[in-house]
Amino acid sequence: xxxxxxxxxxHLRVRVExxxxxDLRHVSNIVYVRWVQDVAVAHSNAVGWTHEAYMKAGKIFxxxxxxxxxxxxxxxxxxxxxxxxxxxxxxxxSVRRTRIVRPEDGREIARAMTLWVLVSTxxxxxxxxxxxxxxxxxxxx
Numbered sequence: 001x002x003x004x005x006x007x008x009x010x011h012l013r014v015r016v017e018x019x020x021x022x023d024l025r026h027v028s029n030i031v032y033v034r035w036v037q038d039v040a041v042a043h044s045n046a047v048g049w050t051h052e053a054y055m056k057a058g059k060i061f062x063x064x065x066x067x068x069x070x071x072x073x074x075x076x077x078x079x080x081x082x083x084x085x086x087x088x089x090x091x092x093x094s095v096r097r098t099r100i101v102r103p104e105d106g107r108e109i110a111r112a113m114t115l116w117v118l119v120s121t122x123x124x125x126x127x128x129x130x131x132x133x134x135x136x137x138x139x140x141x
Contacts, residue, residue, distance in 0.1 A: 007086035007137040010043035016078045026073035036098045036112045039082040047136040059127045065115040092126035093117050
């Protein structure tokens with residue numbers, strides 16, 4: 001299956017910490033949501049769209065929807081690679097995909113789709129994504 005990308009992949013490594021583990025002794029579902037958001041923020045920072053840059057522009061992305069497929073359990077102490085990319089831009093919204101992979105064997109642990117919407121920091125209303133923002137994500141990974 002070919003995945004669409006309008007940005008290069010961005011990679012971030014994480015280690016499963018004791019606080020990430022649930023009662024079933026594997027990573028809690030809520031931790032996957034945090035990682036999906038963390039890698040998106042790290043990607044944005046890497047291309048120059050830091051929190052401060054968004055505040056200066058008067059716009060910031062918020063999550064409208066998360067979908068996560070949990071494929072295999074991750075365990076305490078494991079190192080995982082979070083791989084994210086922007087799949088599409090449309091008006092005020094952006095679709096971002098994320099894969100969580102165990103680097104030692106390449107096994108995909110989870111995959112996610114997040115619908116982000118750019119909103120005004122003063123009104124909360126959707127704002128069209130400006131070309132300079134699209135360009136930043138398109139040119140850097």
